Amino acid sequence: MGLRTLRKEPVLGLKRLALPVSYWRSVEFAYVWRQLKQPAGARILDVGSPKDLAAMLARHKSYQVVATDLLPEAVLLSRRYASAQRLEGRDPGRVHSEVQDGRALTYADGSFDAAYSVSVLEHIPDSGDSAAIRELIRVVRPGGVVVVTVPYDRNYRETFVKGPVYERKPIGSEAIFYERHYDRETLAKRLLSSDAAEVVDLSFWGEGVVRTEALLDRLGPLRLPLSPVEALLSTVLLRQVEPDGSGHPMAAFFTLRRL
Numbered sequence: 693m694g695l696r697t698l699r700k701e702p703v704l705g706l707k708r709l710a711l712p713v714s715y716w717r718s719v720e721f722a723y724v725w726r727q728l729k730q731p732a733g734a735r736i737l738d739v740g741s742p743k744d745l746a747a748m749l750a751r752h753k754s755y756q757v758v759a760t761d762l763l764p765e766a767v768l769l770s771r772r773y774a775s776a777q778r779l780e781g782r783d784p785g786r787v788h789s790e791v792q793d794g795r796a797l798t799y800a801d802g803s804f805d806a807a808y809s810v811s812v813l814e815h816i817p818d819s820g821d822s823a824a825i826r827e828l829i830r831v832v833r834p835g836g837v838v839v840v841t842v843p844y845d846r847n848y849r850e851t852f853v854k855g856p857v858y859e860r861k862p863i864g865s866e867a868i869f870y871e872r873h874y875d876r877e878t879l880a881k882r883l884l885s886s887d888a889a890e891v892v893d894l895s896f897w898g899e900g901v902v903r904t905e906a907l908l909d910r911l912g913p914l915r916l917p918l919s920p921v922e923a924l925l926s927t928v929l930l931r932q933v934e935p936d937g938s939g940h941p942m943a944a945f946f947t948l949r950r951l
Contacts (some may be wrong), residue, residue: 740812760792
């Protein structure tokens, strides 16, 4: 992807050569790839995910991918990547990027063969994550799948930060909601309980004794030289774990099928 982007967008191409796929994105992308088994030409919706995956699915699976995001600047970046790789368009094997709010998609019911959202729903405040999962289910056809990845922990927790978060700006000195880590109860209640879909796959991913992600985070800017090998580290160190077992569950990956 970096090499294909390099000629038209040298800065973006160099970024992708330096960081092909980050630590968690490697296993998240692989999960979505495995779960999307639609034939070539299928119409696939991406809600808010890192846009690398849209290009991969268009090029290698010949899907017609509609890549959406709430932020216009993210949509513009997606278009630049697609254009640089000669993948921009609305046909099979192409990526079309546009602004959408995952909580209120403008598409008609059953517009897509499948949909996915990688590490997005946890950032939507209030009950927006539940609204987004309802919308994802609504816009896929009966029998179509929705593939999602979110952070997970044994105990539910929310993170608030100072300063702006995506489209949300603080008022005064207030902290802004950033993300939630689901536990068993909130995962089921907020994302998995739908009369319109059934759970066809649910797995939990995390690390063993060595907490590599925490070590990488502590490195700060010194992490940069390790960027090219983060995908290799994730392949070695991230694995499926039991949510109540001896490992450290850190993410939930699931697939729903619309009834």
